[in-house]
Amino acid sequence: MINMDVKTNLQQIQSSIEQACKKVNRNTDEITLIAVTKYVTIERTEETINAGIINLGENRQEGFLEKYNYIQNEEAKWHFIGTLQTRKVKDVINKVDAIHSLDRMSLAKEINKRTSEPMDCFVQVNVSGEETKHGLFPDKVLPFIEGLANFNNIRVVGLMTMAPEIDDEQLLRDVFKKLANLRDTVQEKKFTHAPCKYLSMGMSNDYQLAIEEGATHIRIGSKLVGSE
Numbered sequence: 001m002i003n004m005d006v007k008t009n010l011q012q013i014q015s016s017i018e019q020a021c022k023k024v025n026r027n028t029d030e031i032t033l034i035a036v037t038k039y040v041t042i043e044r045t046e047e048t049i050n051a052g053i054i055n056l057g058e059n060r061q062e063g064f065l066e067k068y069n070y071i072q073n074e075e076a077k078w079h080f081i082g083t084l085q086t087r088k089v090k091d092v093i094n095k096v097d098a099i100h101s102l103d104r105m106s107l108a109k110e111i112n113k114r115t116s117e118p119m120d121c122f123v124q125v126n127v128s129g130e131e132t133k134h135g136l137f138p139d140k141v142l143p144f145i146e147g148l149a150n151f152n153n154i155r156v157v158g159l160m161t162m163a164p165e166i167d168d169e170q171l172l173r174d175v176f177k178k179l180a181n182l183r184d185t186v187q188e189k190k191f192t193h194a195p196c197k198y199l200s201m202g203m204s205n206d207y208q209l210a211i212e213e214g215a216t217h218i219r220i221g222s223k224l225v226g227s228e
């Protein structure tokens with residue numbers, strides 16, 4: 001896997017995306033593929049961009065900045081997908097296109113203060129309730145989003161979750177379904193600051209299921225670019 005070129009992996013993934021979309025009558029245009037480059041080198045990241053993938057995901061400030069500064073590609077869109085420390089917001093904020101890990105008010109405050117234009121954010125949800133996972137518990141999501149109404153520079157574009165590392169298809173589907181239902185609940189409120197259209201869910205091992213359950217943004221690392 002890790003020795004295969006990105007193009008070959010991409011073809012495989014694209015055909016799986018098509019299959020999953022077909023199963024549930026969705027259009028592949030609805031799916032944004034984010035290549036998670038957190039495990040790989042700058043060279044491999046450049047190969048990824050050359051393979052035609054412009055959406056890239058990083059989970060740590062250091063790894064992100066190193067690649068961002070070196071690559072300097074105007075086409076590339078960077079997604080911050082990991083825990084973001086409040087004091088590091090200023091270092092990344094005007095360089096990323098979206099933050100997938102908004103999970104607390106102090107972080108929202110800092111993003112709102114530091115950005116020069118409204119920032120697209122996904123609220124991270126801990127659907128499965130695992131202790132080790134980041135994100136808000138489902139029942140806290142709506143009040144949290146309501147509380148963001150006064151932050152002019154935060155746009156809640158969607159919800160994000162990480163499913164547990166299990167093979168049980170039904171349990172995975174349940175997690176994805178719950179996030180989709182929660183998204184619908186937020187959307188129905190028609191908040192101007194929270195259109196909440198998108199679902200960032202699905203990784204290497206579960207992205208087809210996530211697509212079947214409504215994912216709009218899938219984040220794939222190991223199966224696309226490799227894991228070291």
Ligand SMILES: *Cc1c(COP(=O)(O)O)cnc(C)c1O
Nearest residue numbers: 036059081203204219220221222
């Ligand atoms: C690492 C990571 C991914 C990609 O994981 P793979 O299983 O390698 O595809 C996706 N999302 C987040 C938040 C991650 O940290």
